[in-house]
Amino acid sequence: MLKRVHFKPSYLPYLLVTPQIIVTLVFFFWPASQALYQSLLVEDAFGLSSKFVWFENFEDLFSDDLYFGAFKRTAFFSFMVAASSMSIALVLAGMADRVVKATLAYRTMLIWPYAVAPVIAGALWLFMFDPTLGIIAYVLDAFGYDWNHKLNGGEAMFLVIVAAAWKQVSYNFLFFLAAMQSIPKSLIEAAAIDGAGPARRFWTIIFPLITPTTFFLLVVNIVYAFFDTFGIIHAITQGGPAKATEILVYKVFNDGFIGLDLGGSAAQSVILMFIVIVITVIQFRFIEKKVEYQ
Amino acid sequence: MIENRPMVTVFSHVVLILGVLLVAFPIWITFVAASHDAIRVTQVPLPLWPGDQFFINLKATLMKGGNGAAGRPIGLMLMNSLVMAMMISVGKIAVSLLSAFAIVYFRFPFRMGFFWMIFITLMLPVEVRILPTYEVVAQLGMLDTYWGLSIPLIASATATFMFRQTFLTVPDELLEAARIDGAGPMRFFFDILLPMSRTNIAALFVILFIYGWNQYLWPLLITTDQSMYTVVMGIKEMLEDAEQTPAWHIIMMTSLLAMLPPVMVVIFMQNLFVKGLTDTEK
Amino acid sequence: MGNVSIHNIKKSYGKVEVLHGIDIDIADGEFVVIVGPSGCGKSTLLRMVAGLEAITSGEISIDDRIVNEVEPKDRNIAMVFQNYALYPHMSVFDNMAYGLKLQKIAKAEIRARVEEVAKTLQLGEFLKRKPRQLSGGQRQRVAMGRAIVREPSVFLFDEPLSNLDAKLRVQMRLEIKKLQRRLGVTSLYVTHDQIEAMTMADRLIVLNDGIAEQIGTPMELYDEPASQFVGGFIGSPSMNFIAVELKNETIHIGNTTIPCPDHLLYTGPAILGVRPENFKLPDSGFREMNLNIDVVEKLGADTLVHGKISGCVEDIVVKLPGNVEIENQSALRIAVDLSKLLLFDPGTGRRVGRN
Numbered sequence: 020m021l022k023r024v025h026f027k028p029s030y031l032p033y034l035l036v037t038p039q040i041i042v043t044l045v046f047f048f049w050p051a052s053q054a055l056y057q058s059l060l061v062e063d064a065f066g067l068s069s070k071f072v073w074f075e076n077f078e079d080l081f082s083d084d085l086y087f088g089a090f091k092r093t094a095f096f097s098f099m100v101a102a103s104s105m106s107i108a109l110v111l112a113g114m115a116d117r118v119v120k121a122t123l124a125y126r127t128m129l130i131w132p133y134a135v136a137p138v139i140a141g142a143l144w145l146f147m148f149d150p151t152l153g154i155i156a157y158v159l160d161a162f163g164y165d166w167n168h169k170l171n172g173g174e175a176m177f178l179v180i181v182a183a184a185w186k187q188v189s190y191n192f193l194f195f196l197a198a199m200q201s202i203p204k205s206l207i208e209a210a211a212i213d214g215a216g217p218a219r220r221f222w223t224i225i226f227p228l229i230t231p232t233t234f235f236l237l238v239v240n241i242v243y244a245f246f247d248t249f250g251i252i253h254a255i256t257q258g259g260p261a262k263a264t265e266i267l268v269y270k271v272f273n274d275g276f277i278g279l280d281l282g283g284s285a286a287q288s289v290i291l292m293f294i295v296i297v298i299t300v301i302q303f304r305f306i307e308k309k310v311e312y313q
Numbered sequence: 314m315i316e317n318r319p320m321v322t323v324f325s326h327v328v329l330i331l332g333v334l335l336v337a338f339p340i341w342i343t344f345v346a347a348s349h350d351a352i353r354v355t356q357v358p359l360p361l362w363p364g365d366q367f368f369i370n371l372k373a374t375l376m377k378g379g380n381g382a383a384g385r386p387i388g389l390m391l392m393n394s395l396v397m398a399m400m401i402s403v404g405k406i407a408v409s410l411l412s413a414f415a416i417v418y419f420r421f422p423f424r425m426g427f428f429w430m431i432f433i434t435l436m437l438p439v440e441v442r443i444l445p446t447y448e449v450v451a452q453l454g455m456l457d458t459y460w461g462l463s464i465p466l467i468a469s470a471t472a473t474f475m476f477r478q479t480f481l482t483v484p485d486e487l488l489e490a491a492r493i494d495g496a497g498p499m500r501f502f503f504d505i506l507l508p509m510s511r512t513n514i515a516a517l518f519v520i521l522f523i524y525g526w527n528q529y530l531w532p533l534l535i536t537t538d539q540s541m542y543t544v545v546m547g548i549k550e551m552l553e554d555a556e557q558t559p560a561w562h563i564i565m566m567t568s569l570l571a572m573l574p575p576v577m578v579v580i581f582m583q584n585l586f587v588k589g590l591t592d593t594e595k
Numbered sequence: 596m597g598n599v600s601i602h603n604i605k606k607s608y609g610k611v612e613v614l615h616g617i618d619i620d621i622a623d624g625e626f627v628v629i630v631g632p633s634g635c636g637k638s639t640l641l642r643m644v645a646g647l648e649a650i651t652s653g654e655i656s657i658d659d660r661i662v663n664e665v666e667p668k669d670r671n672i673a674m675v676f677q678n679y680a681l682y683p684h685m686s687v688f689d690n691m692a693y694g695l696k697l698q699k700i701a702k703a704e705i706r707a708r709v710e711e712v713a714k715t716l717q718l719g720e721f722l723k724r725k726p727r728q729l730s731g732g733q734r735q736r737v738a739m740g741r742a743i744v745r746e747p748s749v750f751l752f753d754e755p756l757s758n759l760d761a762k763l764r765v766q767m768r769l770e771i772k773k774l775q776r777r778l779g780v781t782s783l784y785v786t787h788d789q790i791e792a793m794t795m796a797d798r799l800i801v802l803n804d805g806i807a808e809q810i811g812t813p814m815e816l817y818d819e820p821a822s823q824f825v826g827g828f829i830g831s832p833s834m835n836f837i838a839v840e841l842k843n844e845t846i847h848i849g850n851t852t853i854p855c856p857d858h859l860l861y862t863g864p865a866i867l868g869v870r871p872e873n874f875k876l877p878d879s880g881f882r883e884m885n886l887n888i889d890v891v892e893k894l895g896a897d898t899l900v901h902g903k904i905s906g907c908v909e910d911i912v913v914k915l916p917g918n919v920e921i922e923n924q925s926a927l928r929i930a931v932d933l934s935k936l937l938l939f940d941p942g943t944g945r946r947v948g949r950n
Contacts, residue, residue, distance in 0.1 A: 026498045035415035036427045039408040046465035047434045050445035111332045114325040128333045134575035136527035136545045139568050143339040157358045246440050250529040268440045275444045291441040486680035489647050494694035495668035508684040
């Protein structure tokens with residue numbers, strides 16, 4: 020944590036941390052405490068006065084079917100994004116690890132969607148699935164399927180999952196590949212001598228050995244699906260149709276900025292904060308284990 | 314390869330090529346759409362082969378932008394995105410370097426307090442404190458400014474941790490040698506520590522540049538002045554207009570332009586990018 | 596001027612005292628080696644002279660000036676580190692010039708001084724290289740060069756050779772010694788290697804558990820160790836220790852009795868110290884004892900016989916000439932040079948019975 024050798028005490032370290040601490044206090048701690056405080060208030064319809072109501076906002080939320088629906092939707096969305104992008108990435112990484120000479124070339128061609136902004140990813144997929152113009156909608160139509168995510172909630176959900184997963188495959192691929200490449204070659208060779216074929220080696224040697232990475236990615240993917248997909252949803256569906264794709268983060272934004280329900284939005288923020296804290300704790304617990312494992 | 318099984322290798326290549334096609338297909342479609350004129354793009358089915366309007370569309374996009382309300386030159390938005398991305402990444406790196414230096418090389422009261430304050434920012438992403446942060450920025454008069462776009466985002470626990478990790482691997486003897494040579498703390502920081510961390514700084518810069526460039530929710534909240542829009546926001550605005558007057562060739566061209574800088578960074582600085590990703594996840 | 600005076604120096608980390616009061620005066624141009632096992636506090640002592648470690652109590656002066664509160668850079672010292680501590684991103688030239696630049700010395704003079712030193716160290720052709728492009732021995736020389744260009748009044752060496760392989764170590768220790776002779780700069784050198792200590796030092800400090808067991812020239816320490824620790828630490832193979840009983844002017848070793856030489860005045864139980872080379876094959880039937888052999892090691896020039904003296908429990912080593920013929924025998928008659936016998940107190944380990 021601290022170097023054995025350090026500089027003499029002086030005012031200097033305070034100066035050094037000042038910029039970051041100011042930003043932290045002004046733009047993180049103060050707003051977060053405001054969110055906490057506002058979550059205990061109710062404002063009148065004109066925003067002129069507010070009343071302290073203890074946990075009423077939270078009680079309202081937990082008895083609100085809409086909020087509960089958003090919760091379930093977020094869980095489903097996160098699970099689907101994590102599961103699909105991780106399994107595709109795992110297969111691709113497993114293959115890329117095998118084709119030794121071409122590994123880097125494939126890596127180059129697979130990792131760049133990471134750099135595409137969520138909104139842009141949304142725009143690309145929206146264009147391909149546009150019910151009147153989209154090339155994929157057209158192909159589906161040719162097979163007799165009438166695609167319209169603007170009306171069909173299930174289709175809308177499918178589309179945002181695809182767009183979100185597409186962007187995340189590259190990240191998962193990179194970490195899976197790195198984990199596989201760090202497995203000593205001698206282990207794989209020993210298994211081959213023991214008579215295990217490629218598929219068996221993958222499931223009995225490689226997959227168990229990369230478990231820490233898999234858990235790590237699971238956490239990262241869930242965080243991604245929770246918080247970093249706002250742009251995708253905002254571009255493709257705006258939470259619609261009929262709130263079919265309204266996940267928690269989108270709802271906070273919608274209720275706060277569009278609906279101007281300050282107390283309710285703040286209470287939702289507080290719940291999200293709580294979720295982030297739980298995930299962060301899990302992540303750090305887990306990373307400690309990973310260190311031990313290595 | 315451990316054993317010689319050509320079929321397995323061929324199979325691997327087939328799967329990988331399918332993967333690459335799957336990943337690249339949306340970009341291809343974007344490129345194709347960006348190279349046809351407005352009318353051809355609205356005819357079904359969309360061609361799968363590029364047309365000849367690419368440079369015409371490029372010029373129109375940079376100079377004029379989309380239809381209707383979204384009709385503003387994309388050039389300015391690209392500029393705004395660049396400024397914001399640079400300010401965020403340079404800012405994050407600067408404040409994190411300084412705090413990591415203080416935390417690793419000095420013993421002072423509240424040292425761990427500061428460390429934990431920085432740590433806790435990990436648990437407070439923009440999304441969970443949207444409204445109050447907006448209010449703070451509004452009160453500080455930073456709406457519609459580059460400062461407002463960047464400063465609230467430059468605290469970084471991840472970057473601080475990464476630099477802390479980097480500094481901890483610098484041998485103590487280097488500091489001792491520098492002290493005997495007569496270097497004070499800041500001289501040591503600039504002459505020894507910074508040059509020794511430059512790969513880490515570069516790797517982090519790559520990641521943060523992408524992060525900054527792709528910011529969406531934050532600029533969406535705090536900019537109302539259209540001259541401050543970033544290109545990522547510009548896309549969204551065009552999409553809204555697309556409901557009435559679709560200009561998909563311009564939208565797709567804008568998408569291409571908006572993803573070009575970060576994608577180029579990833580492809581051409583791949584090793585730094587990979588290092589940055591893995592470093593910041595430690 | 597380059598004398599160093601260390602006066603009653605103590606060092607504590609919290610409640611743990613690691614140095615219990617060290618005193619030594621080092622004359623200008625002297626080469627003093629601090630030697631001891633790891634954890635004895637030798638590096639701490641050196642780092643206190645360098646100013647890298649705070650002094651808990653006592654006084655250190657360099658050039659007759661008390662430096663307790665003086666910054667390392669103002670102590671007029673230079674240090675060579677175990678891992679060399681070369682700045683990895685700077686060229687050899689910049690590594691050597693960095694301290695001078697910070698002293699705001701004119702560029703032309705810096706260049707002249709660095710090139711001069713590089714020439715004497717045969718580093719001339721490497722000045723533009725980075726440390727990672729050099730071999731271990733070359734890095735070692737750069738570290739030396741960095742110290743020399745500062746033209747300090749004292750060199751401090753912290754185990755500078757321990758990262759080199761055995762052969763290079765022997766070569767570098769000669770080079771350092773020669774260089775120090777020529778420059779005539781006072782040097783304080785820390786090592787755990789007693790051979791390095793013996794070969795390089797004008798004077799040695801043997802440190803054990805934060806106490807200076809003995810300070811003296813190499814031969815003083817070898818011939819007249821002040822304690823069992825020093826006796827055992829200096830010399831290779833190390834000194835044999837055998838529990839004995841002295842009475843009536845005889846020494847009882849196991850079931851053998853030998854006459855007590857004149858220089859040993861002692862009665863009662865004691866530890867007898869005998870260096871392996873002070874045994875020999877008997878030339879008369881006098882002062883002999885029986886050695887039960889465990890292993891015989893033929894080194895060419897010498898033969899090392901490991902075994903136990905009849906009636907004793909201690910494993911001992913006897914060094915005999917290389918041409919000694921020992922057949923498949925289980926025991927050997929050996930004699931001991933009575934004039935070289937040493938006695939130590941079994942409780943304190945201090946030397947006793949000295950005339």
